[in-house]
Amino acid sequence: MDCENEDHLKNLVQSTRTLLENIGGTELLQKELDYYQPNKLRAKFPTINHVHVRLCDSIRNTQRMRLVITDSRFELIAKQLLNCPLDLICHRGIEFITEVIRINCQLPDDAQERRRSWHIFKCGVVQAAHYPSVFGSAKQFYHYVDSNVQTMDEAWNLALELDAIKGIGPPLACDFLKEIGVDRYGKPDVHIKRTFSKLKLINNINQDRGAFEVLWQMASASNCAPAVVDKIFWMASSGRWDRTLDKELAAGPKSMARTHRKQRFNTLLDQFTREN
Numbered sequence: 001m002d003c004e005n006e007d008h009l010k011n012l013v014q015s016t017r018t019l020l021e022n023i024g025g026t027e028l029l030q031k032e033l034d035y036y037q038p039n040k041l042r043a044k045f046p047t048i049n050h051v052h053v054r055l056c057d058s059i060r061n062t063q064r065m066r067l068v069i070t071d072s073r074f075e076l077i078a079k080q081l082l083n084c085p086l087d088l089i090c091h092r093g094i095e096f097i098t099e100v101i102r103i104n105c106q107l108p109d110d111a112q113e114r115r116r117s118w119h120i121f122k123c124g125v126v127q128a129a130h131y132p133s134v135f136g137s138a139k140q141f142y143h144y145v146d147s148n149v150q151t152m153d154e155a156w157n158l159a160l161e162l163d164a165i166k167g168i169g170p171p172l173a174c175d176f177l178k179e180i181g182v183d184r185y186g187k188p189d190v191h192i193k194r195t196f197s198k199l200k201l202i203n204n205i206n207q208d209r210g211a212f213e214v215l216w217q218m219a220s221a222s223n224c225a226p227a228v229v230d231k232i233f234w235m236a237s238s239g240r241w242d243r244t245l246d247k248e249l250a251a252g253p254k255s256m257a258r259t260h261r262k263q264r265f266n267t268l269l270d271q272f273t274r275e276n
Contacts, residue, residue: 006220006221009214009218010222012199012218014222016232016268017029019264019265023261028241028244028245031243032235032241032243032244035231035243036181036183036228037181038182040181042142042180045138045180048132048138048141049083049084049086050138051132052081052128052129053078053081053082054179055128055131055162055165056081056125057074057078058168058172058175058176059121059125059128059166059167060074060121061175062172064117065117065121065167068115068118069117073101073105077100077104079104080104086130086132087133089126090126090129090130090133093126097122098122101122121167124165124167124168127164128165131165145158145177149185152213152216155212156170159212162177169208170188170209170212171187171188171189171208172187174187174188174212175189178230183226183227185227186211186230188207188208188209188212191233192230195233195237195269196211198273199273202214236261236262237265238258246258
């Protein structure tokens with residue numbers, strides 16, 4: 001498939017969006033997509049410490065890590081980190097983060113040492129403090145980011161800067177930037193890559209970069225932000241409507257609804273693959 005065919009890419013986006021509108025309605029879909037308005041998201045991270053904590057949250061953004069660094073534990077850690085100067089975290093390093101976990105999560109050092117996830121997380125928290133510590137404020141950080149995402153190559157290279165932090169690969173780096181209000185990013189996660197592979201838009205080589213490029217091309221063809229395109233395909237491929245349709249559903253009905261939605265999307269994908 002020639003993923004430079006703008007009409008084809010635009011049709012893919014529009015057809016997927018129409019499917020979502022048929023499932024939940026235009027108003028609820030727009031509510032899901034509006035979450036990624038940059039000004040709304042950036043307001044949640046008013047200080048450089050908030051940026052650091054969100055980056056730390058990205059480090060644990062895998063199923064395996066979340067089984068160990070649970071939401072409740074992370075909330076306790078985050079509360080402490082928000083009140084810590086980044087220079088202090090950089091200077092005292094892993095020893096300090098171990099102490100934070102020990103005191104706030106009531107988790108002894110030996111219990112932390114037994115789980116590799118804690119080691120990755122603690123190293124990442126310290127390295128993540130070094131990255132934004134060079135900026136005096138969140139405003140300066142955003143100025144730097146916005147100055148380096150004008151082209152697809154620039155945006156990808158910025159994500160690779162974050163890739164140097166332990167626990168952060170390119171998909172999580174893109175996800176972090178998307179979640180703090182940089183709408184030039186979509187996350188090339190497993191749902192997106194599986195979908196684009198089925199559509200023959202990417203091959204088996206360097207899929208993260210390939211999926212990132214396709215999201216940019218789709219956004220350009222559809223005259224919207226990559227974050228919005230990412231959300232449309234992620235919702236369709238995962239079946240999840242976290243902020244609207246799924247909000248009040250119990251686990252069983254929610255799982256059934258998501259399975260049914262994914263089946264409808266797979267039918268749409270089969271149609272496109274037959275036609276091409």
